Amino acid sequence: RVVRTVEEWRNLQAEGLVPRGASVGLVPTMGALHEGHLSLVRLARRDNDLVAASVFVNPKQFAPGEDLEAYPAHGTWGRDLAALEAAGVDFVYAPSAEAMYPRGSGVMTPFVDLVGVDTAGEGASRPGFFRGVATVVSKLLNIVQPTSVYLGQKDGLQCVVVSNLIDDLNFPTRLVIGPTVREPDGLAMSSRNVYLDATQRAIAPAVYAALCKLQDVHGLGERDPEALRSAAAAVVGREPLMTLEYVSLADTADGQELTSRLGGEDALVSI
The missing domain is CATH 3.40.50.620 (HUPs)
Structure with a gap:
């Protein structure tokens, strides 16, 4: 109804x-x-x-x-x-x-x-x-x-x-x-994906690759927020057709950017 x-x-x-x-x-x-x-x-x-x-x-x-x-x-x-x-x-x-x-x-x-x-x-x-x-x-x-x-x-x-x-x-x-639902190549499903032409669609999974890179670097022991942001930014930076607006590593409680070394807490990552 x-x-x-x-x-x-x-x-x-x-x-x-x-x-x-x-x-x-x-x-x-x-x-x-x-x-x-x-x-x-x-x-x-x-x-x-x-x-x-x-x-x-x-x-x-x-x-x-x-x-x-x-x-x-x-x-x-x-x-x-x-x-x-x-x-x-x-x-x-x-x-x-x-x-x-x-x-x-x-x-x-x-x-x-x-x-x-x-x-x-x-x-x-x-x-x-x-x-x-x-x-x-x-x-x-x-x-x-x-x-x-x-x-x-x-x-x-x-x-x-x-x-x-x-x-x-x-x-x-x-x-x-x-949980986020993704295409087979890792691109998050979004209503706005229809805006992408064939070339843009082909490189769009770089965003997911950047998220994964940050997670991998964290898994290897990196805890400095700026180093983690830089690791993700470098992945996007390899795509000349992409312009990076931000890599956000934020507190899950209030959404504010993290500046101190991470401990065992969760963090919100957005690219």
């Missing part, structure tokens, strides 16, 4: 179609679905009585000049809906931008802004992106009121952001992080 407005969702709850006490798993998406999204749906289906997926291209997480108008989901609604139904989704929440943001970007428009997320690494390369993500996820959690929300590990800093907002804003929702 497709739901378009907050009122429709509230009516489902009032009518008992989302029974009180039933566990609900939410998989937020922007459409243009691939196996990574569907793997999260399967996790949600395994864990919950009901599964909801959202399909919403969130304008608040696109900076001026980014690909909001060209985003691949604009032509994939029918295919996406069929894939979600086949994977066992009970409800698809697909609101308009007007339904999600009735004030647009005008006076008194509220945002959820996590202090410091835009200051370094991945956050600094996309100023305002994580504010948009935090805002839309907060709204979805408030509207759907899921028991659990499912995100992919590919978007590691996004997972950190959502974990922090769930804790700090007291949402009664569990965050479940599913």
Whole structure:
């Protein structure tokens, strides 16, 4: 069943179609679905009585000049809906931008802004992106009121952001992080991979090779964050058609760049 407005969702709850006490798993998406999204749906289906997926291209997480108008989901609604139904989704929440943001970007428009997320690494390369993500996820959690929300590990800093907002804003929702789903050559599945031409697609797995190199160097005992970043950067640097924006080695708790020698803690690596 497709739901378009907050009122429709509230009516489902009032009518008992989302029974009180039933566990609900939410998989937020922007459409243009691939196996990574569907793997999260399967996790949600395994864990919950009901599964909801959202399909919403969130304008608040696109900076001026980014690909909001060209985003691949604009032509994939029918295919996406069929894939979600086949994977066992009970409800698809697909609101308009007007339904999600009735004030647009005008006076008194509220945002959820996590202090410091835009200051370094991945956050600094996309100023305002994580504010948009935090805002839309907060709204979805408030509207759907899921028991659990499912995100992919590919978007590691996004997972950190959502974990922090769930804790700090007291949402009664569990965050479940599913593993990154990759093509056979290591490229992480992404809706935006369709932008790549044949030459770009052939070299794109260098990003995964760089991640693996950092992991290998760490496994050999290197603990200096800058040395680890440099090892990954060197792999990307061998591809003349690639421009490296950042190698981020960050704290998994707050997303801030690590500067001291690593101990036994996990670290979030993004390239």
